[in-house]
Amino acid sequence: MEETSKAVNSRRRTLMESLGFGRMSVPVGLTERLEHVRALDRVVVPVAKTIRRRLPSGSALRDMLHGVPTGHPLHPPLATISLGCWTATAVLDLIDVDPRASRAVLATGIAGAIPAAAAGITDWSMLHLEQQRVGFVHAMVNLAALGLYSGSLMMRLSGRHQAGRALAFAGLGAAGLGGYLGGHLAYRMAAGPTHAEPTTHLVPLGWHDLCRLWDLPDGRPVSRRLGYINLFVLRHGAQVKVLADRCSHLAGPLHQGRLKLENDEACVVCPWHGSTFRLEDGAVVHGPATAPQPAFEVNIRGDGIVQVRPREV
Ligand code: FES
Structure with a gap:
C-alpha cells in the first residue's frame, strides 16, 4: 500500500516538474532558502x-x-x-x-x-x-x-x-x-515598490456606490470592498474620508491603524511600521512609505448612499 502511494507521489512530482512547476534557477533557489x-x-x-x-x-x-x-x-x-x-x-x-x-x-x-x-x-x-x-x-x-x-x-x-x-x-x-x-x-520580495492598490487600473472612472453613510461607525475606520480593492473608510459626522486600504509600504491594513493629528491635519498611522498618511489626499507625512496612498473623492447622495471615485491627481 505504502509502495503504491510512493509511486503515485513520484509520478505526480514528475508530471508537475515536466509541466514546469517547482523549477527555478539555482541562484534564486539558494536565495529563497536564505x-x-x-x-x-x-x-x-x-x-x-x-x-x-x-x-x-x-x-x-x-x-x-x-x-x-x-x-x-x-x-x-x-x-x-x-x-x-x-x-x-x-x-x-x-x-x-x-x-x-x-x-x-x-x-x-x-x-x-x-x-x-x-x-x-x-x-x-x-x-x-x-x-x-x-x-x-x-x-x-x-x-x-x-x-x-x-x-x-x-x-x-x-x-x-x-x-x-x-x-x-x-x-x-x-x-x-x-x-x-x-x-x-x-x-x-517586493521591498521598495509601492504596495498600494493601483486604483486607476482596478476602479473604472465615475462614481461608485460604496455603502450607507449611517452604516459606518463614527470616528472609527473600517474596511469596505469596492470591486477588486479594499478601501479605508472613516466617517466623522456627515463627512467621509476614503483611501486605498493596503499601505503603500508593505501592504499593511490601514483601517486597523491609529488616527492622529499631524500639523493640525488628520492622519492615519499604519499599524505595521508606522507610515503616516494624510487623510485628505493620502500624502505621506512620515515613512517608511515613500509613495502616497491612493485617495478617493466622496459624494453623499440625498438618500445617504456614499459614493466614491478615484481622486484625480
Ligand atoms: S506596511 Fe504600512 S508602514 Fe509598513
Missing part, C-alpha cells in the same frame, strides 16, 4: 531593533533616509553611484589608463557607499523578517565589497597598483553578488 534561515535572526532582530530605536518614527533624519521628501526610496539610486563607479574602475584598470583616473573613480564609489548604506539600513530595519534575512546578507556582502575597495585604494596610494587592481576585481565580484541580492529583495 529567506528562511532562522539562525540569522539572532543578529537581525536586535540590530533592526537598535536602528529603529536610534532613528525614532517620524524623525526628519529617518524620513530623509527613507526618501520621503523625494517620493522614492533613496537607497537604490545612491547604490547605483557606487556600483557604476566600481564598474568604471574595472574598465579603467583593464584598459590601463592613467592610474589617477581609476583612483578617483574608485574613491567616488567608496564615498557614495556611505550614504547608500545609511539609507539601506534605515529601510531594512522596517522590513518583514524574511526580507531582513536576505537584506542582512546583502549588507554583509556589500560591506565586504567596501572593505576590498578601501584596501584597493590604500594599495594604489602606496604605489602597489597590481595588488590594488586584484583587490578591486575581488570587490567587484562581492558588489555584484550584493547587487543580485538587492535585486532579489526588490523584484522577488
Whole structure:
C-alpha cells in the first residue's frame, strides 16, 4: 500500500516538474532558502531593533533616509553611484589608463557607499523578517565589497597598483553578488515598490456606490470592498474620508491603524511600521512609505448612499 502511494507521489512530482512547476534557477533557489534561515535572526532582530530605536518614527533624519521628501526610496539610486563607479574602475584598470583616473573613480564609489548604506539600513530595519534575512546578507556582502575597495585604494596610494587592481576585481565580484541580492529583495520580495492598490487600473472612472453613510461607525475606520480593492473608510459626522486600504509600504491594513493629528491635519498611522498618511489626499507625512496612498473623492447622495471615485491627481 505504502509502495503504491510512493509511486503515485513520484509520478505526480514528475508530471508537475515536466509541466514546469517547482523549477527555478539555482541562484534564486539558494536565495529563497536564505529567506528562511532562522539562525540569522539572532543578529537581525536586535540590530533592526537598535536602528529603529536610534532613528525614532517620524524623525526628519529617518524620513530623509527613507526618501520621503523625494517620493522614492533613496537607497537604490545612491547604490547605483557606487556600483557604476566600481564598474568604471574595472574598465579603467583593464584598459590601463592613467592610474589617477581609476583612483578617483574608485574613491567616488567608496564615498557614495556611505550614504547608500545609511539609507539601506534605515529601510531594512522596517522590513518583514524574511526580507531582513536576505537584506542582512546583502549588507554583509556589500560591506565586504567596501572593505576590498578601501584596501584597493590604500594599495594604489602606496604605489602597489597590481595588488590594488586584484583587490578591486575581488570587490567587484562581492558588489555584484550584493547587487543580485538587492535585486532579489526588490523584484522577488517586493521591498521598495509601492504596495498600494493601483486604483486607476482596478476602479473604472465615475462614481461608485460604496455603502450607507449611517452604516459606518463614527470616528472609527473600517474596511469596505469596492470591486477588486479594499478601501479605508472613516466617517466623522456627515463627512467621509476614503483611501486605498493596503499601505503603500508593505501592504499593511490601514483601517486597523491609529488616527492622529499631524500639523493640525488628520492622519492615519499604519499599524505595521508606522507610515503616516494624510487623510485628505493620502500624502505621506512620515515613512517608511515613500509613495502616497491612493485617495478617493466622496459624494453623499440625498438618500445617504456614499459614493466614491478615484481622486484625480
Ligand atoms: S506596511 Fe509598513 S508602514 Fe504600512
